Amino acid sequence: MVNIFFKTYGCQANIADSEGLISYLQDLGCTYVRSAEEADLIMVNTCAIRAKAEQKMFTYLGEIAKLTKARPHVRIGVIGCVASYRSKELYKRFSHVNFVFGAREDIRAFHSYLMDVITSLETIKQHYADNMGNVPRPGQDGNIKKLVESKKLAGKTIRFKPGEIAYNMRKVHQQSKGPLEVQKSYINIMTGCNNYCSYCIVPFTRGREQSYSIKYIVDRVAREVTQGAKEVNLIGQNVNSYSDPDDGRSFSQLLEAVAQLPGEFWVRYVSPHPKDITIDVVETMAKYPEKLCDWVHLPLQAGSNTILEAMKRPYTVKRYMEVVGWIRKHMPKATITTDIIVGFPGENQEDYEGTRAVMEDVQYDHIFSFIYSPRKYTTAYKLGDPCPPEVKQQRLMALQKRQKEICLVRNKRLEGSIQRVLVEKRQASGKLLGRTSGNIRVNFDGDDALIGTFTQVQIDRAGIANLEGLLLHKTAEDNLANTQITR
Numbered sequence: 001m002v003n004i005f006f007k008t009y010g011c012q013a014n015i016a017d018s019e020g021l022i023s024y025l026q027d028l029g030c031t032y033v034r035s036a037e038e039a040d041l042i043m044v045n046t047c048a049i050r051a052k053a054e055q056k057m058f059t060y061l062g063e064i065a066k067l068t069k070a071r072p073h074v075r076i077g078v079i080g081c082v083a084s085y086r087s088k089e090l091y092k093r094f095s096h097v098n099f100v101f102g103a104r105e106d107i108r109a110f111h112s113y114l115m116d117v118i119t120s121l122e123t124i125k126q127h128y129a130d131n132m133g134n135v136p137r138p139g140q141d142g143n144i145k146k147l148v149e150s151k152k153l154a155g156k157t158i159r160f161k162p163g164e165i166a167y168n169m170r171k172v173h174q175q176s177k178g179p180l181e182v183q184k185s186y187i188n189i190m191t192g193c194n195n196y197c198s199y200c201i202v203p204f205t206r207g208r209e210q211s212y213s214i215k216y217i218v219d220r221v222a223r224e225v226t227q228g229a230k231e232v233n234l235i236g237q238n239v240n241s242y243s244d245p246d247d248g249r250s251f252s253q254l255l256e257a258v259a260q261l262p263g264e265f266w267v268r269y270v271s272p273h274p275k276d277i278t279i280d281v282v283e284t285m286a287k288y289p290e291k292l293c294d295w296v297h298l299p300l301q302a303g304s305n306t307i308l309e310a311m312k313r314p315y316t317v318k319r320y321m322e323v324v325g326w327i328r329k330h331m332p333k334a335t336i337t338t339d340i341i342v343g344f345p346g347e348n349q350e351d352y353e354g355t356r357a358v359m360e361d362v363q364y365d366h367i368f369s370f371i372y373s374p375r376k377y378t379t380a381y382k383l384g385d386p387c388p389p390e391v392k393q394q395r396l397m398a399l400q401k402r403q404k405e406i407c408l409v410r411n412k413r414l415e416g417s418i419q420r421v422l423v424e425k426r427q428a429s430g431k432l433l434g435r436t437s438g439n440i441r442v443n444f445d446g447d448d449a450l451i452g453t454f455t456q457v458q459i460d461r462a463g464i465a466n467l468e469g470l471l472l473h474k475t476a477e478d479n480l481a482n483t484q485i486t487r
């Protein structure tokens with residue numbers, strides 16, 4: 001039996017890709033293990049969004065080189081966004097990396113290749129069962145697509161429709177870090193991005209937009225829910241560009257189709273684009289509150305029209321605030337979160353204050369804030385990085401400090417309320433961790449049996465990042481007996 005381990009960096013699209021591949025490999029008989037040390041096949045799924053993310057991954061790749069000393073048969077692969085554009089360098093710099101496969105390459109070729117890798121690992125493990133230290137170290141496989149085309153691989157090629165990936169054979173995979181965790185499902189509803197925001201490398205690493213059909217997505221959600229998933233995450237770089245390849249149905253129609261599925265589960269999605277989001281998305285969310293979570297992640301990036309234009313984000317602060325207005329009107333309890341970049345080339349104090357002003361106006365429940373990182377190939381790259389590092393750092397710190405205060409005020413509003421939470425896992429502190437529909441963490445005491453169920457918690461204390469509460473139903477059975485939803 002072949003043991004596999006994935007180290008996944010980056011966004012939810014990467015998580016969804018890793019999950020798809022893990023399922024594919026499990027269907028081939030592989031076992032997912034909890035550490036790279038136990039694995040025969042290690043896959044590193046990489047993120048290129050900022051230089052820091054890449055560096056972290058490079059460090060990890062360096063560290064795992066030692067694992068091939070005692071266990072030379074181990075295969076190491078690098079996949080994802082960095083693999084898309086730095087494959088030659090990865091091969092050159094890390095002689096222990098056996099294969100590199102980018103996020104925009106033909107997944108069918110990769111499946112064939114992996115089938116071959118697994119067959120070969122199984123054979124090696126049988127032959128050398130008593131002396132794995134004697135296995136010769138395999139070399140580097142170069143261009144995987146060419147290899148698959150040129151060589152007769154040991155495994156049979158499986159044919160998928162384009163974009164279908166391995167989902168049709170996917171079993172819900174419990175990639176749990178602890179003994180027991182709620183099942184969440186990550187489903188790519190589209191890949192790629194056509195926006196070319198001037199700072200962003202994603203269109204280069206993931207290619208052009210491609211949507212999957214509603215029929216296929218709905219089937220997949222239904223199957224995963226039947227198999228125990230309680231939270232379904234629909235992933236796309238710009239979900240509002242979603243268009244069913246069969247009949248052109250829109251993202252809100254996709255949301256509606258998913259929301260109409262039977263079963264007790266929550267649906268979240270990332271990310272909409274402020275330029276493209278339409279009011280019907282918000283109306284649909286408001287129409288199906290039991291399924292579609294009370295949370296909108298609406299990336300702002302900058303609160304200055306000048307910077308938004310330089311970023312090639314074709315919306316204004318006014319338009320952004322109009323969208324926020326729709327959410328506040330139709331979903332008054334919704335949480336709103338965002339992404340913000342500070343220190344984009346040309347950002348002056350006034351521009352930065354514009355971002356701060358939007359933060360005050362929106363009152364976000366959480367922000368993901370980043371220092372601008374110049375990325376090769378992007379149009380902003382040629383602008384250099386003129387904002388001094390200490391200014392960027394200072395802007396980031398000040399913004400994060402203020403956001404903490406806002407989070408506290410937002411969370412305090414929930415004190416005394418009863419929240420429906422999905423119980424995720426037991427934490428090291430001994431408390432259960434749940435999340436509200438608005439994606440706010442809730443700590444409370446309760447039985448393990450509650451993990452993976454929805455329950456009601458009375459909130460008695462709010463902090464910056466967590467709520468503390470009291471369980472209203474003591475067991476999973478009590479819980480089932482009371483399915484009433486409090487929002």
Ligand code: 5AD
Pocket residue numbers: 011049050199200201299301339340341370371372373374375
């Ligand atoms: N530098 C800093 N942050 C970036 N992001 C994307 N590209 C960059 C970059 N070059 C941020 C954006 C995006 C989030 C996923 O990452 O805020 O929404």
Ligand code: SF4
Pocket residue numbers: 193194195196197200201202203237238273
């Ligand atoms: Fe990058 Fe912009 Fe596409 Fe988001 S919308 S992935 S920031 S290019």
